[in-house]
Each structure stands twice: as structure tokens, then as C-alpha cells.
Amino acid sequence: MATIFDRMSTILRANINSMLDKAENPEVVIDQIIRDMSSAIAEARGQVADMIAQEKILQANVQRDRDLAAEWQNKASLAVQNGRDDLAREALRRKNDYDENARVYGSQLQAQSQMVDKLKSELAQLESKYQDAKRNRDMLIARHRRAETQQRVAQVSAQLNTMDPSAELGRMEERIRLQEARAEAESELADTSMDDEFAALGANSQVESELMALKQQLGPGSQTAALPSGENVERQ
Numbered sequence: 391m392a393t394i395f396d397r398m399s400t401i402l403r404a405n406i407n408s409m410l411d412k413a414e415n416p417e418v419v420i421d422q423i424i425r426d427m428s429s430a431i432a433e434a435r436g437q438v439a440d441m442i443a444q445e446k447i448l449q450a451n452v453q454r455d456r457d458l459a460a461e462w463q464n465k466a467s468l469a470v471q472n473g474r475d476d477l478a479r480e481a482l483r484r485k486n487d488y489d490e491n492a493r494v495y496g497s498q499l500q501a502q503s504q505m506v507d508k509l510k511s512e513l514a515q516l517e518s519k520y521q522d523a524k525r526n527r528d529m530l531i532a533r534h535r536r537a538e539t540q541q542r543v544a545q546v547s548a549q550l551n552t553m554d555p556s557a558e559l560g561r562m563e564e565r566i567r568l569q570e571a572r573a574e575a576e577s578e579l580a581d582t583s584m585d586d587e588f589a590a591l592g593a594n595s596q597v598e599s600e601l602m603a604l605k606q607q608l609g610p611g612s613q614t615a616a617l618p619s620g621e622n623v624e625r626q
Contacts, residue, residue, distance in 0.1 A: 417531050424527065427520045434516065438509045445506050448499040452492050459488035 462485035469478035 420527055420530055424520070424523055427516075427523060431513070431516055431520055434509075434513055438506070438513055441502070441506050441509060445499065445502045448495055448502055452495040452499055455488045455492035455495060459485045459492060462488060 462481045466478045466481035466485060469475070469481055
């Protein structure tokens with residue numbers, strides 16, 4: 391009997407939260423603990439029943455020997471009434487034997503009854519804890535699942551912190567600013583080229599005007615003139 395209750399005490403003393411932390415599947419662990427408790431309680435209940443049966447046998451033995459002692463007491467009285475002291479002596483000896491047996495059985499019965507009461511109380515406590523474990527099963531599983539969710543959130547948060555999205559956004563902003571600056575530079579270059587072309591056109595127009603004025607000033611026949619050092623100039 392002690393072995394069964396020691397086994398139950400070990401199960402009940404087990405740190406369920408620690409077991410859940412180490413288990414791959416906490417639901418399996420909890421259900422196994424509940425099954426172990428149920429099996430141990432069933433075995434303990436059977437042994438307590440055996441102890442109760444022994445108690446009842448002792449009760450029957452005590453009652454039987456008391457009845458026999460009373461019976462031999464009556465026989466001793468009957469023998470005395472009939473002048474049979476020899477039979478009375480024998481009857482009294484047997485009556486005393488049964489009285490002694492009843493006393494011994496009574497002492498055993500008292501110890502047995504105390505043991506049965508103690509085991510009944512312990513069994514009731516174990517059954518109460520078993521019922522508590524069954525009621526708390528869903529709560530424990532829910533707590534574990536909530537802890538797993540919190541752990542996953544913490545892991546994702548840690549990954550985001552490692553990635554540092556603000557730094558990545560800053561890098562992208564710098565790239566965009568560089569592209570904008572390049573676009574402005576190209577626009578400035580295009581504007582400068584166009585200004586140069588218009589300036590060139592203006593310069594050519596001035597030269598033509600001066601040439602026309604010079605021709606008018608010199609008059610006809612002045613398109614060919616001697617140049618220094620005897621060099622000729624081709625007419626354009």
C-alpha cells in the first residue's frame with residue numbers, strides 16, 4: 391500500500407511547469423500525468439478495498455469468538471446446575487480461550503480500522519487532486535500556448551531590431567536624393583548647351599551684318615583687293 395501512495399505522491403510533487411518547458415508536446419505530457427494518476431488511484435482504491443475486507447473479517451472473528459465465549463459460559467452454568475463441575479471447568483477453559491481470541495482479534499481490528507480510516511482519507515485527497523488536475527488541464531495547456539505565442543513574438547521583434555529598418559530606409563532615401571541631384575545636373579547641362587547654340591547664332595548674325603555694311607561702304611568692284619605680301623583671297 392505504501393508503494394502505491396508513494397508513487398502517487400511522486401506524481402503530485404512533480405513540477406508540471408518544468409516538465410512542460412522541456413516537453414516537445416505539453417498536451418501529451420499533461421494527459422500522461424493524468425493517466426498515471428488515474429491508474430495509481432485505481433490501484434490504490436483496490437488495495438484499500440482489500441484492507442477494508444480484512445477489517446470486516448476481523449470484525450467477524452471478534453463477533454464469532456465473543457459469541458462462542460458466551461455460549462461456553464452458558465454451558466458452564468448448565469454444568470454447575472447439574473452438579474457437573476468437571477464439565478463446568480472444561481466449559482470455562484474454552485470460554486476463556488474464546489475470550490482471549492476475541493481480545494486479540496479486537497486489538498487487530500482496532501489497528502486495522504485506524505489504518506483503513508487513514509488510507510480512506512489519503513485516497514480521498516488523491517482523488518480530489520486528480521479531479522483538480524483534470525479541471526486544470528485546459529488551463530495549463532492554454533498557458534503554455536500563450537507562452538509559446540509570446541516567445542514567437544519576442545523572436546520576431548528581435549529579428550526586426552537586428553534588421554534595423556530605419557537604417558535601411560535612410561539608405562534608400564540617400565539613393566533617391568542622389569538620383570534627384572543627377573536629374574538636376576543633366577537638366578542644367580541641357581540648358582547650358584542650348585544657351586551656347588543661341589549665342590552662336592547671335593554672333594553669326596552680327597558678323598553678317600558687319601560684312602554687309604562693309605560691302606556697301608566699299609562699293610562695287612571692291613570684292614577683290616590686294617593683300618599684303620601679294621596673297622590672293624578667293625571669292626566666297
